[in-house]
Amino acid sequence: MEKIVVNGGKKLEGECKIQGSKNASLPIIGATMLSSGENILHMCPMLRDTETACKILQLLGCKTNWQEDALIINSSGLCNNEISKNLMNQMRSSIIFLGAILARCGEARVYFPGGCDIGSRPIDLHIDALKKMGVDVNECGGQLDCKVNGNRMHGAEIFLSFPSVGATENILLAAVTAKGKTVINNAAVEPEIEDLCNYLNKCGAKIVGGGTQIIQIDGVDSLKPCEYTIMPDRIVAATLLCGVAATGGEIFLKSVNAGNLSSVLPVLSDMGCRVRVFGKSIFLKAKDFLFAPKQPIRTMPYPGFPTDLQPIMMALSCFAEGTTIFVETIFENRFRHVPELKRLGASIRVEGRVAVVEGSRELRGACVYGTDLRGGAALIVAGLAAMGRTEIFRLCYVDRGYEKIEEQFSELGANIFRI
Ligand code: UD1
Numbered sequence: 001m002e003k004i005v006v007n008g009g010k011k012l013e014g015e016c017k018i019q020g021s022k023n024a025s026l027p028i029i030g031a032t033m034l035s036s037g038e039n040i041l042h043m044c045p046m047l048r049d050t051e052t053a054c055k056i057l058q059l060l061g062c063k064t065n066w067q068e069d070a071l072i073i074n075s076s077g078l079c080n081n082e083i084s085k086n087l088m089n090q091m092r093s094s095i096i097f098l099g100a101i102l103a104r105c106g107e108a109r110v111y112f113p114g115g116c117d118i119g120s121r122p123i124d125l126h127i128d129a130l131k132k133m134g135v136d137v138n139e140c141g142g143q144l145d146c147k148v149n150g151n152r153m154h155g156a157e158i159f160l161s162f163p164s165v166g167a168t169e170n171i172l173l174a175a176v177t178a179k180g181k182t183v184i185n186n187a188a189v190e191p192e193i194e195d196l197c198n199y200l201n202k203c204g205a206k207i208v209g210g211g212t213q214i215i216q217i218d219g220v221d222s223l224k225p226c227e228y229t230i231m232p233d234r235i236v237a238a239t240l241l242c243g244v245a246a247t248g249g250e251i252f253l254k255s256v257n258a259g260n261l262s263s264v265l266p267v268l269s270d271m272g273c274r275v276r277v278f279g280k281s282i283f284l285k286a287k288d289f290l291f292a293p294k295q296p297i298r299t300m301p302y303p304g305f306p307t308d309l310q311p312i313m314m315a316l317s318c319f320a321e322g323t324t325i326f327v328e329t330i331f332e333n334r335f336r337h338v339p340e341l342k343r344l345g346a347s348i349r350v351e352g353r354v355a356v357v358e359g360s361r362e363l364r365g366a367c368v369y370g371t372d373l374r375g376g377a378a379l380i381v382a383g384l385a386a387m388g389r390t391e392i393f394r395l396c397y398v399d400r401g402y403e404k405i406e407e408q409f410s411e412l413g414a415n416i417f418r419i
Contacts, residue, residue, distance in 0.1 A: 018237045022049055023233075029044070057073060060081070061080050103177045126171075129170070155175060163301050182216070205220060235308045239309075246319050345364055363382060375397070
């Protein structure tokens with residue numbers, strides 16, 4: 001079985017450029033379906049999830065082609081409206097293709113999506129919104145048969161009971177070419193939503209308020225393809241910062257938007273790291289001994305602390321003197337990395353949605369198993385700072401979201417390799 005081996009305890013140092021954002025790329029890849037012609041997406045990361053997204057487009061009849069850092073998509077040949085069960089199972093984000101297929105074809109057959117097992121992850125908000133926009137949905141045994149009433153979806157006033165990222169994206173993709181005006185109230189405000197809106201507006205959509213809680217979309221008849229550069233990945237940026245901090249090292253991160261990490265950088269400062277922002281770069285220098293942050297870390301929708309960084313920050317906190325408390329409010333099953341961190345000697349107690357970490361510098365290498373995407377990254381971060389050899393198995397998860405994570409840490413001086 002493929003594994004990443006880390007001989008930990010080496011101080012990391014150097015500079016790094018950040019890959020394009022996975023979570024911004026996926027809905028934008030889905031959105032290319034809305035325009036016939038060639039879209040060029042720069043900085044699109046080459047990952048398992050973006051490959052899955054390309055496979056979905058190919059299945060639907062689109063052409064996809066990588067050229068260096070760019071993904072080129074031509075959706076003129078789109079002729080199918082069903083995503084296979086197998087592809088739907090591979091990632092949760094496959095559901096955000098639904099709004100775009102309905103906009104383009106008027107009908108769609110999809111299945112309940114799979115993805116990392118971090119909670120029940122329902123799709124009721126997506127489905128309720130599409131129904132309000134004139135879609136009939138028939139559900140049978142996990143299969144969803146959807147059909148637009150009439151020849152086009154229509155705009156609607158939608159109120160999300162929770163600011164779901166995926167539901168906001170699905171509604172946007174359905175609404176940009178729907179007839180009339182759609183308003184999404186309590187929309188997700190994650191920067192990746194704003195990136196999607198920027199892409200869609202560049203294609204000719206009329207969206208106001210992307211990245212705020214109220215998004216207004218005036219439906220247009222059609223979109224034209226465009227050339228677009230995906231935003232940098234804030235979760236990857238923070239993973240690198242945490243990995244370096246755990247080793248007491250220093251890093252200069254280039255091409256990153258520090259504003260998107262406003263809930264994360266103060267925690268790192270609080271733990272004893274010197275953090276400086278210079279335009280699109282972040283400099284971090286860690287102390288040899290980190291301290292537990294004074295406040296509990298509570299995951300929240302943006303701009304709160306990202307749930308995707310909870311496992312990674314937990315790995316770092318294992319090396320910080322004192323007690324760190326994590327409260328996971330977004331996903332109910334997002335502590336599956338805890339037993340793996342414990343194999344390295346971490347002291348962590350979990351009760352419901354709360355995890356309490358007693359930090360120490362005594363962690364030692366062990367064999368551990370990736371449990372989900374960010375949980376896998378957390379094990380790598382822990383392995384970098386643990387003494388001795390850590391072997392991380394089940395890389396299928398971490399490869400969903402990181403472009404060669406071991407090479408990035410290796411360039412910073414880590415003794416890390418994949419075999
Ligand atoms: C996206 C991100 C993921 C991140 C998450 C929260 C992508 C590809 N993935 O996932 O990395 O961890 O946002 O920031 O962008 N919910 C419902 N009903 C729905 C939809 C969601 O109850 O119809 C609930 C979920 O169970 C969960 C919460 O809302 O508790 C957040 O989910 P959501 O924001 O939709 O996350 P994703 O879009 O799946």
